Amino acid sequence: MPQLNPAPWFAILVFSWLVFLTIIPTKVMAHSFMNEPSTQSAEKPKPEPWNWPWH
Template sequence: MPQLNPNPWFVILVFSWFIFLTIIPTKILNHLTPNEPAQVSEEKHKTHSWNWPW
């Protein structure tokens, strides 16, 4: 049964995982995001205590 012979398929499996783990992530991470995140101001919002008329 030739499908149980691991010689050609194991090499294909290792080579494909090598591509998936090394080449593809570097290509994806090289793309720039279209909208760069804006800086958030560090000023604190003024909060007022509630005066409940109870």
């Protein structure tokens, strides 16, 4: 039964993690955002009071 031989599957596991940990993060981090987020002020806006008729 070939599935009981761990040698090729362990090599596949190691090489796939090598790819995941080296190549993919560099490609993901190389993307640039079209709209850079702007910093907001530290003060919170005051909420408006509700103007509902409570009956």
